[in-house]
Amino acid sequence: xxxxxxxxxxxxxxxxxxxxxxxxxxxxxxxxxxxxxxxxxxxxxxxxxxxxxxxxxxxxxxxxxxxxxxxxxxxxxxxxxxxxxxxxxxxxxxxxxxxxxxxxxxxxxxxxxxxxxxxxxxxxxxxxxxxxxxxxxxxxxxxxxxxxxxxxxxxxxxxxxxxxxxxxxxxxxxxxxxxxxxxxxxxxxxxxxxxxxxxxxxxxxxxxxxxxxxxxxxxxxxxxxxxxxxxxxxxxxxxxxxxxxxxxxxxxxxxxxxxxxxxxxxxxxxxxxxxxxxxxxxxxxxxxxxxxxxxxxxxxxxxxxxxxxxxxxxxxxxxxxxxxxxxxxxxxxxxxxxxxxxxxxxxxxxxxxxxxxxxxxxxxxxxxxxxxxxxxxxxxxxxxxxxxxxxxxxxxxxxxxxxxxxxxxxxxxxxxxxxxxxxxxxxxxxxxxxxxxxxxxxxxxxxxxxxxxxxxxxxxxxxxxxxxxxxxxxxxxx
Ligand SMILES: Cc1cc2nc3c(=O)[nH]c(=O)nc-3n(C[C@H](O)[C@H](O)[C@H](O)COP(=O)(O)OP(=O)(O)OC[C@H]3O[C@@H](n4cnc5c(N)ncnc54)[C@H](O)[C@@H]3O)c2cc1C
Numbered sequence: 001x002x003x004x005x006x007x008x009x010x011x012x013x014x015x016x017x018x019x020x021x022x023x024x025x026x027x028x029x030x031x032x033x034x035x036x037x038x039x040x041x042x043x044x045x046x047x048x049x050x051x052x053x054x055x056x057x058x059x060x061x062x063x064x065x066x067x068x069x070x071x072x073x074x075x076x077x078x079x080x081x082x083x084x085x086x087x088x089x090x091x092x093x094x095x096x097x098x099x100x101x102x103x104x105x106x107x108x109x110x111x112x113x114x115x116x117x118x119x120x121x122x123x124x125x126x127x128x129x130x131x132x133x134x135x136x137x138x139x140x141x142x143x144x145x146x147x148x149x150x151x152x153x154x155x156x157x158x159x160x161x162x163x164x165x166x167x168x169x170x171x172x173x174x175x176x177x178x179x180x181x182x183x184x185x186x187x188x189x190x191x192x193x194x195x196x197x198x199x200x201x202x203x204x205x206x207x208x209x210x211x212x213x214x215x216x217x218x219x220x221x222x223x224x225x226x227x228x229x230x231x232x233x234x235x236x237x238x239x240x241x242x243x244x245x246x247x248x249x250x251x252x253x254x255x256x257x258x259x260x261x262x263x264x265x266x267x268x269x270x271x272x273x274x275x276x277x278x279x280x281x282x283x284x285x286x287x288x289x290x291x292x293x294x295x296x297x298x299x300x301x302x303x304x305x306x307x308x309x310x311x312x313x314x315x316x317x318x319x320x321x322x323x324x325x326x327x328x329x330x331x332x333x334x335x336x337x338x339x340x341x342x343x344x345x346x347x348x349x350x351x352x353x354x355x356x357x358x359x360x361x362x363x364x365x366x367x368x369x370x371x372x373x374x375x376x377x378x379x380x381x382x383x384x385x386x387x388x389x390x391x392x393x394x395x396x397x398x399x400x401x402x403x404x405x406x407x408x409x410x411x412x413x414x415x416x417x418x419x420x421x422x423x424x425x426x427x428x429x430x431x432x433x434x435x436x437x438x439x440x441x442x443x444x445x446x447x448x449x450x451x452x453x454x455x456x457x458x459x460x461x462x463x464x465x466x467x468x469x470x471x472x473x474x475x476x477x478x
Pocket of ligand 1: 006007008009010011012030031032038040041051052053057058079092119120121122148149150151194214399401402403405444445446455456457458459461
């Protein structure tokens with residue numbers, strides 16, 4: 001069997017690592033990136049650009065939570081990256097990129113024939129044996145094609161493209177921040193993890209001007225607590241899988257309430273605390289949460305873990321009106337709770353808030369470019385010399401580099417999922433073509449529609465890659 005993998009990021013690495021090589025004649029991977037296997041997030045960048053999760057949540061090998069931790073143990077510099085409050089290594093994302101490169105190279109060595117083609121894929125023909133077309137006009141036949149093209153890039157929500165001083169896509173920060181004079185006032189659009197990366201990196205470069213994080217909600221991500229086993233019962237994904245849909249949100253809420261009660265905690269109290277977060281003073285909130293990093297209560301850890309593990313199963317079972325309600329009213333809060341910032345960054349932001357060099361402005365209505373940028377927010381107007389975009393794309397967005405490829409599939413009978421991404425069969429990740437799962441075409445990563453509204457992190461991507469490997473012909477035995 002000949003396999004074509006489109007995209008050489010984390011999903012592709014997870015897939016290569018999972019595939020059983022016995023029936024595979026050749027593997028061809030396509031990606032125009034100059035540093036393959038790192039994808040968009042894990043490129044060489046500043047040391048202040050950190051991974052967002054502890055090692056047990058960043059293993060690229062589905063079903064082996066220690067795989068990345070073992071690699072880190074063998075890395076001479078890993079100890080230097082311990083987040084003291086979390087008690088876990090939190091290295092720069094570029095270090096994680098090296099882990100992906102090492103894993104990909106070890107995985108590739110198991111196949112008889114491999115090739116990395118440095119060109120973007122512009123289409124796949126599904127008439128007869130699939131044929132992958134690349135931007136250089138070449139055609140590559142294959143028996144199986146897996147789309148691992150990643151997610152979108154930040155959206156230009158305020159129409160600032162081309163304005164002098166506007167940075168549309170912040171990564172790599174070592175390049176985009178190099179042009180930011182240290183005394184200028186900087187506005188960062190967004191208050192999510194990308195915004196946190198930018199503020200931490202400006203601080204690491206000794207930025208002396210004012211930094212304003214500006215957004216509609218003003219909600220910062222929550223702060224990681226030290227991981228502890230949660231032992232999910234009512235929210236165990238297998239238990240949810242046995243439910244018949246559609247299930248109402250109120251029924252899931254009851255399961256969350258029972259899960260927390262089984263651990264001696266109140267969901268109503270925790271939900272009220274989480275819901276009040278956007279209204280709290282950001283410095284006070286960070287101070288409170290930094291004091292809770294070691295707290296033994298499991299409630300928030302349960303909610304965070306369940307959002308990633310039970311969440312995708314629950315999402316598929318939910319009634320459409322409840323999905324709409326969650327997406328419309330609770331998107332930001334759930335994302336902030338599900339994908340927290342690491343304590344080291346929280347402490348840094350707190351220091352900047354206390355020093356008065358950082359502020360968070362909410363209720364942003366418009367941002368206009370002129371001799372300086374004018375930001376109209378809930379409490380007035382703020383000016384900035386530089387504006388850096390950190391507005392995350394919606395989940396299941398189609399990456400710009402994959403638009404021609406997706407168009408070619410849509411023209412042959414694939415369809416978009418109403419919640420974004422390509423419609424796929426949830427059990428196998430096969431793309432639905434003409435209403436039926438096409439056994440020759442799979443998706444691993446954010447392009448797979450039908451997931452919840454959270455962007456897939458590493459565990460989700462690794463699980464999807466393992467699902468695709470199983471569907472193609474088997475997961476290697478270890
Ligand atoms: C800035 C950022 C930081 C993140 N940090 C974390 C984190 O710390 N922990 C975590 O768990 N998750 C994190 N995530 C979530 C992230 O989505 C996953 O960790 C992971 O990178 C997704 O892997 P992927 O292979 O699906 O996509 P990517 O890693 O983006 O790789 C996709 C690849 O496909 C290629 N490609 C696209 N179109 C084509 C085409 N037409 N032809 C050929 N190649 C193509 C691209 O060049 C790219 O190399 C982060 C996400 C972002 C954006």
